[in-house]
Structure formats: structure tokens, C-alpha cells
Amino acid sequence: MTRQLPDFSALRRNLLRWFDHAGRDLPWRQGPEGGRDPYRVWVAEILLQQTQVSRGLHYYQRFLDTFPTVEALAAAPQDAVLKAWEGCGYYARARNLHRAAGLVVAQGWPQTYDGWLALPGVGPYTAAAVSSLSLNEPRAVNDGNVRRVLSRLLAEAQPSEKWVQAQADALLAPERPAAWNEALMDLGATVCTPKAPTCDRCPVRAHCAALALGRPTDYPAPKVRAAVREVRAVALLIGTPDCAVLEKRDGTLLGGLSGLPSEVLGENEPPAEALARLCARLNATPGPLLGTVGHTMTHRRITLEVYRAEADAPCQQVAQAALSRLDHKALALGRMPGLFGL
Numbered sequence: 001m002t003r004q005l006p007d008f009s010a011l012r013r014n015l016l017r018w019f020d021h022a023g024r025d026l027p028w029r030q031g032p033e034g035g036r037d038p039y040r041v042w043v044a045e046i047l048l049q050q051t052q053v054s055r056g057l058h059y060y061q062r063f064l065d066t067f068p069t070v071e072a073l074a075a076a077p078q079d080a081v082l083k084a085w086e087g088c089g090y091y092a093r094a095r096n097l098h099r100a101a102g103l104v105v106a107q108g109w110p111q112t113y114d115g116w117l118a119l120p121g122v123g124p125y126t127a128a129a130v131s132s133l134s135l136n137e138p139r140a141v142n143d144g145n146v147r148r149v150l151s152r153l154l155a156e157a158q159p160s161e162k163w164v165q166a167q168a169d170a171l172l173a174p175e176r177p178a179a180w181n182e183a184l185m186d187l188g189a190t191v192c193t194p195k196a197p198t199c200d201r202c203p204v205r206a207h208c209a210a211l212a213l214g215r216p217t218d219y220p221a222p223k224v225r226a227a228v229r230e231v232r233a234v235a236l237l238i239g240t241p242d243c244a245v246l247e248k249r250d251g252t253l254l255g256g257l258s259g260l261p262s263e264v265l266g267e268n269e270p271p272a273e274a275l276a277r278l279c280a281r282l283n284a285t286p287g288p289l290l291g292t293v294g295h296t297m298t299h300r301r302i303t304l305e306v307y308r309a310e311a312d313a314p315c316q317q318v319a320q321a322a323l324s325r326l327d328h329k330a331l332a333l334g335r336m337p338g339l340f341g342l
């Protein structure tokens with residue numbers, strides 16, 4: 001049963017007071033409250049989606065070093081953008097960010113939430129985050145951290161997207177929307193963490209229904225995860241791990257990235273048949289199996305058998321290509337001692 005928050009103003013006051021001295025010092029929090037640099041905030045919100053900030057900071061800094069301004073990003077070729085995104089996964093985000101940068105350079109920065117929402121790859125969460133943090137627009141963010149904190153504050157075990165947004169909108173501190181959003185994100189990331197919330201040092205513990213019930217981690221109830229589809233494929237390493245034959249991938253998942261030539265197995269198809277098909281396509285002579293690597297992305301778990309092969313085909317410098325983690329793992333098989341004179 002959802003409880004009503006007893007006192008919004010005291011809750012807001014306590015959280016904002018805590019944020020003013022304990023808020024995180026993050027590289028995109030440059031500029032005054034509500035007037036952050038839109039480019040830095042935007043890149044952070046896109047790049048760090050579904051990634052812990054501590055894990056993503058290195059990637060964020062590398063991307064900003066490569067493209068310090070929206071103009072530099074817009075002017076870059078897509079291959080360079082994907083290379084700078086390497087390791088972050090979800091490459092459709094990088095392609096959309098690149099396209100949107102072109103629009104921003106042509107039209108100027110959006111001046112409202114709706115303006116942000118109109119850009120490719122910007123959904124309600126990102127539009128609320130960037131418009132509140134850089135324009136001080138009163139828009140409440142709704143991400144995993146906010147969902148967890150609100151679910152616990154109100155002891156709502158099954159919070160729907162609509163429910164979370166409605167509560168977040170009602171709670172938003174109207175006089176300090178940017179600080180409020182940053183504060184709620186920081187509380188979820190550093191205090192009200194998924195498995196071990198530190199309620200004894202929580203600034204809003206007096207308002208927390210889940211704590212009053214003595215069971216904070218029961219909220220929210222675990223989500224039912226979508227089934228993961230198993231995909232099996234074979235790939236060829238022609239050349240060396242540093243200079244190999246690469247192909248451009250297409251599709252939404254890895255589109256635009258380069259990778260080892262590969263072939264997906266049909267249902268119940270033995271790897272040998274897919275290998276023969278792949279070799280015929282490339283006019284390649286298959287060699288020994290180097291090993292098998294696995295990688296999970298979104299709702300797919302990919303198992304890739306990697307074979308050495310010979311073919312009369314041009315190799316590319318691997319270090320200059322944008323590759324998925326799966327392909328980096330596959331190339332690492334070729335670096336095992338005894339192969340290629342290593």
C-alpha cells in the first residue's frame with residue numbers, strides 16, 4: 001500500500017541541505033546550479049545510462065578529450081565517434097549523439113525540455129536531466145536511482161513508470177529543480193543503494209516508509225527480466241590480432257562498428273556448416289579453432305567460435321578501428337602464447 005509523504009517541505013529541505021555539502025563533484029557539474037554546460041551534461045547522461053558513474057568516468061573523460069565541444073563532435077566522421085565510444089556499448093546512442101550534434105550546430109542549443117526531446121536519441125529522462133541542469137527548467141528526472149528512492153520512501157513495491165514520474169513531479173523542489181534532481185540522483189547512487197542502503201546516514205530517513213516498516217531492501221520488488229536469446233556464431237581471424245581482415249557490421253546493435261568476419265548459426269546448425277559458408281564467402285581456407293568467447297548485450301547472449309584462416313584479403317590496423325567488446329575478446333584469443341610468434 002502506498003503511503004502519503006507526510007511533509008514535502010521538510011523532506012526537500014533535508015535532502016537539499018545534505019546535497020549542498022555532500023553532493024558529488026562530477027566533471028559535468030561545471031557552471032552554476034541550473035546553468036551547467038549543456039554539452040557536458042548531455043554527453044554524461046547519454047554515455048552513463050545503465051552504467052555506474054565510477055565505471056563510466058574513464059569513458060566520459062576519454063570522449064570529452066576527443067570531442068571537447070559539440071562543434072568538434074558534429075564535424076567528426078562517424079568512425080571516429082564510434083572509436084571514442086568503444087567499450088561503452090549501446091552504439092546506437094553514439095550514432096544518435098553524433099546526428100544530434102549536427103542539428104545543435106545547425107540550429108543552436110535547445111532552450112526547452114521539448115526542444116531537447118526533439119533531438120535524436122533524447123528521451124524523457126535525458127530531456128528532463130539536461131533541461132533542468134542546464135536551463136533550470138522544473139522537470140523531474142525518473143531513472144533507476146529515482147525509482148528506487150521513491151519506491152522506498154513511499155513503500156511502493158511495484159512502482160510503474162507512470163507512478164514514479166507522478167511522484168517525482170509532485171516532489172520536485174520548484175525553487176531549485178536542478179539541485180533537487182542532482183540530489184535525488186546522488187542519494188540513490190551513494191546512500192540509498194540497491195543492496196545495502198546506509199539508512200543510518202540518510203538525510204530523509206525520517207520520511208522513509210520502507211525504513212519504518214523495517215524492510216528497505218524489499219522495495220522495489222525485483223523486475224521480471226526479459227528472456228535472453230542465445231546466439232551462436234563463428235568468426236575468422238585472418239591476419240594477426242593487430243592487423244586483421246575486418247568487416248563493417250550492420251543492424252541496430254553493432255551497426256557501424258567493425259569486427260571479424262562472422263556468420264550466425266541457424267537453428268540446430270552445426271558450427272562446421274556456418275564455418276564452411278563463411279569461408280566460401282571470403283574465399284578463405286580455415287585453420288584451427290582458436291577458442292570460444294561469450295558476451296551478453298541487451299537481450300542477447302552471443303557465443304562465438306573463433307578460427308584462424310588464410311585468405312587473400314586486405315588487413316586493417318585493429319587499433320584504428322572501432323570494435324565491440326566481443327571482437328576485442330575474439331582478437332585476444334590470437335594473442336595467446338605460441339600464436340603469431342608471441
Ligand code: SF4
Nearest residue numbers: 192197199202208216
Ligand atoms: S532511509 Fe534508507 S531506504 Fe529510506 S530513502 Fe534513506 S537510504 Fe533509502
